Amino acid sequence: MTDSVENRLSENQQRVRDYLVTQAEQRDWIELWPRTIVERGMILQLIDRMSDTQADWAPSDEEWSTRQIIEHLLAWSRETLQLVEDLAAGRPEDMREQPPETKAPISFSRLRKHLAEHSVKLASLPERLPPMVNLDLTSPQGNFGELNSRSWFLFIRVHDTDHRQQIEAIIAADGYPEA
Secondary structure, three states, X not given: OOHHHHHHOOHHHHHHHHHHHHHHXXXXXXXXXXXXXXXXXXXXXXXXXXXXXXXXXXXXXXXXXXXXXXXXXXXXXXXXXXXXXXXXXXXXXXXXXXXXXXXXXXXXXXXXXXXXXXXXXHHOHHHHOOOOOOOOOOEEEOOXXXXXXXXXXXXXXXXXXXXXXXXXXXHHOOOOOOO
16 A cells, blocks of 8 residues: 555544454455354344335435445445455456446335345355465555455455444434334
C-alpha cells in the first residue's frame, strides 16, 4: 500500500485493514471460513420470518430499510465473491467476470431466498479455489487499500457485521411493525 493511501486511512480504517491483512496472512481459507459464514448465518436468522411490511420499514426517511440493506448486501456480496474467486485464480482486472445484473423488485421472501442461495455459494468457496491460490494479486478497497483474495473474503465478514448491526437497530427502533 502506498504512503498516500496509508495517510488517508482513519484510525478505525487502519485498524480494520490491519485485521484483514494480518488474519489473511496468518490463517488459511478453512480457518477464515467460519468467521465469514457465521456472520452471514446471523443475518439470515434475523430476517428469517420478516414480513414485507417489516422489511420495507425504516426508522426515518434518511435510513435504509431492511429490504434495502439485503438488496445491497446481495449485490455487493455477489460482486465481492466473484472478485475473491478472480483474485485467487490470478485473473487480472481486464479478464474478470462481471456479476449478474440485478433484476426488478421482488417480494422480501424471494429476496431472502436469493440471499440464502448465494450464501450457500459463499460457503462453498473453499471447494472452488484453484490448487495454487494467488495471494499476490490485489484489488483496491476504497476505504482499506489493496487487499488480496483472502483479505477480501474476510472483508465479507466485516461488511456483513456492519449490516447485521444495522438490521438489529431497525428491529429495535421505536415504531418497528409487529408483522
